[in-house]
Amino acid sequence: MTAIPAWPPQSAPRLYVATALGEGVSVQVDGNAAHYLISVMRVKADDIVLLFDGRSGEWAARARDIRKRDLMLDCVSQTKPPETVPDFWLCCAPIRKGRIDLIAEKACELGVAKLQPVLTRRAVVDKLNLDRLHTHLVEAAEQCGRTALPELGEMVKLDVLLRNWPADRHLFFADETGGVPIGQALGSHRGPAAFVIGPEGGFDPIEREAIRAHPCAVPVSLGPRILRAETAALAATAIWMGLNGDWNEDEL
């Protein structure tokens, strides 16, 4: 019996596009994305490329009019519905370049809904290249099969974040000086959530007091050792995803 080829082809490249996708939509791809498809992935006419736009799921698109620096892709069918994104925000202080990039990439793979940079007094970095972080989010989403990109917030100061905090969202505060054991904290606080992670220098006492005083705040311990900020950010996110996120859903 001849094997029926998998659809969409397993080898099909995956690309994020800003264009709203849908039945019969055609997308012109140029620049780096075209170079990747044409020169790296050697896409030929009629080949399938998987597209997602962050809102309408994933679409198989057929390639045509392939030129040196651009090509056209015609949506032929939806291959994945829009993903249901776990309602989790990762709020972290800006840390050194390579490490904040790691947080962005891994947070996307882990499934966060929003990455919110928070400026704290002891942060050694006080500005971020959001375009670069957005690129990491896109590349991670293309690789891990997400159809939605995490929202990337503009950097805000901690006091502004706390003042504007949504009343229905648990604010799990990763406090290196101690807090509720994470399993217990997450087990008793379901629903929209966020973790706030400090910078290399940690939170200063005034910041710690301000966070703990917030009505939505739950101080959480991530164990007896002092973790690097990126370790704390990714460990806390992974545990939330495992206990309250979408890692427990049966295979669709």
Ligand code: SAM
């Ligand atoms: N300067 C701090 C110190 O030496 O105590 C360390 C800060 S740590 C590198 C960066 C952030 O990771 C902390 O602000 C906290 O949010 C989180 N973190 C690290 N270890 C933690 C733990 N055991 N429990 C809770 N949060 C932790």
